[in-house]
Structures are given as structure tokens and as C-alpha cells.
Amino acid sequence: MSLPELLRQVRACRICVDQLPLGPRPVVQADSRARLLIxxxxxxxxxHETGIPFNDASGDRLREWLGLSRDQFYDPSRVAIVPMGFCYPGRGKSGDNPPRPECAPAWRAQLLAELPDIELTLLVGRYAQEWHLGKGMNLTERVSRWQEFGPDYIPLPHPSPRNNLWLRRNPWFEQELLPQLQQKITLIVPD
Structure with missing residues (x-):
């Protein structure tokens, strides 16, 4: 199956329609030429409202961390954005609910197989990190040991404003990791 056909199927997905408070609206960005995967x-x-990935305060911060313009970030031939869950999962006690468990097993392997040129995968938040790197470390341990997962993966905290305290407690992230990450990004995502 071609990537465009697969993306059509993903965007028509209704696997967990009964568990989604706002209904299904799968959000994904991919092109087989992409070299960076988020x-x-x-x-x-x-x-969910716009259908545009990271089109919020978290996305603003993530683009700043990566040193990418909106045009670069939203160019699927440069950047693929394939979250662990494609639809808004609803609100929980302390933020949004985790990604729906049906999504990744249904679509992840097929989508990643259609992204042959990926040079770097950024794992944003705990759920992405546990899927790709396994369990056993907390977020701070994973992110602080980011060089051990390279050159293919870099774990990042979620760029949500809810993580401002984590960023204040871990100044090494912005002082050490981000400059090296931005340097890698400039080699992978052209101007």
C-alpha cells in the first residue's frame, strides 16, 4: 500500500470512536521523503480543532527548541509527525488522558515502514519514549542520558507549559542538549 493510501485510511480511522469525547479526527503528517520524525x-x-499537529503553545515551544520555522516544521517532505495516538483522548485529572491504546498497534509499524529516509526520531514525552525505548527509566533519566540512544533517537520532555517546573529544575536541558539538537536539525532539515 502506498503512503498516501495509508494516510487516507488513518484519517478515516474509527477504531476507538466510542471512547473519544470529541469524536475521531486523526492528526498525522508524513511524506516518504521526510528525514526528521517527531x-x-x-x-x-x-x-483537534484545527487538524494541524502541534498547533498550540506546545508546538511553539517545540519549534523554538528545534530552531525550525513554521514553514519548515509543517513541510511533510522535511518533517514527519506521527504521534502515539492520532485523536484527542479526552481530559484526565492532571491534563489530557494518555493516547488511546488501540492506535499505535493498529497503525505505527505500517506508517514507519513508509518513512525510509528518517535520520533522527524525536521522542516527545513519556508515552513515545516507552514505546520506542522501553520502560524502566523516568523521563528525567531518559532525557539526561539522551546520547545513549543516538544517533537515531533523542528523548525530549513534552514542550507543554505544564512542564515549566521541570525545565527550571533541569537547566542542563536547554544549556547542553538543545544546542546539540539544533545543530543536528540544521543538517537534517534544510532551509
Whole structure:
């Protein structure tokens, strides 16, 4: 199956329609030429409303971290964005619910197989990291040991404003990791 056909099927997905408070609206960005893959968690309400990945405050911060313009970030031939869950999962006690468990097993392997040129995968948040790197470390341990997962993966905290305290407690992230990440990004995502 071609990637465009697969994306049509993903966008028509209704696997967990009965569990989604706002109904299904799968949000994904992919092109077989992409060299950077961003694996997020699941869309928030604003992303659900617009259908554009990371089209919120978290996306603003993520683009700043990566040193990418909106045009670069939203060019699927440069950047693929394939979250762990494609639809807004609803609100929980302390933020959004985790990605729906049906999504990744149904679509992930097929989509990743259609992205042959990926040089770097950014794992944004706990759910993406546990799927790709396994369990056993907390987020701070994973992110602080980011060089051990290279050159293919870099774990990142979620760029949500809810993580401002984590960023203040871990200044090494912005001082050490981000400059090296931005340097890698400039080699992978052309101007």
C-alpha cells in the first residue's frame, strides 16, 4: 500500500470512536521523503480543532527548541509527525488522558515502514519514549542520558507549559542538549 493510501485510511480511522469525547479526527503528517520524525503523544483540544499537529503553545515551544520555522516544521517532505495516538483522548485529572491504546498497534509499524529516509526520531514525552525505548527509566533519566540512544533517537520532555517546573529544575536541558539538537536539525532539515 502506498503512503498516501495509508494516510487516507488513518484519517478515516474509527477504531476507538466510542471512547473519544470529541469524536475521531486523526492528526498525522508524513511524506516518504521526510528525514526528521517527531513522535508526540496525542493531539490536544486546539490541535483537534484545527487538524494541524502541534498547533498550540506546545508546538511553539517545540519549534523554538528545534530552531525550525513554521514553514519548515509543517513541510511533510522535511518533517514527519506521527504521534502515539492520532485523536484527542479526552481530559484526565492532571491534563489530557494518555493516547488511546488501540492506535499505535493498529497503525505505527505500517506508517514507519513508509518513512525510509528518517535520520533522527524525536521522542516527545513519556508515552513515545516507552514505546520506542522501553520502560524502566523516568523521563528525567531518559532525557539526561539522551546520547545513549543516538544517533537515531533523542528523548525530549513534552514542550507543554505544564512542564515549566521541570525545565527550571533541569537547566542542563536547554544549556547542553538543545544546542546539540539544533545543530543536528540544521543538517537534517534544510532551509
Amino acid at each position: 513522535v508526540g503523544q496525542a493531539p490536544g483540544v486546539k490541535v
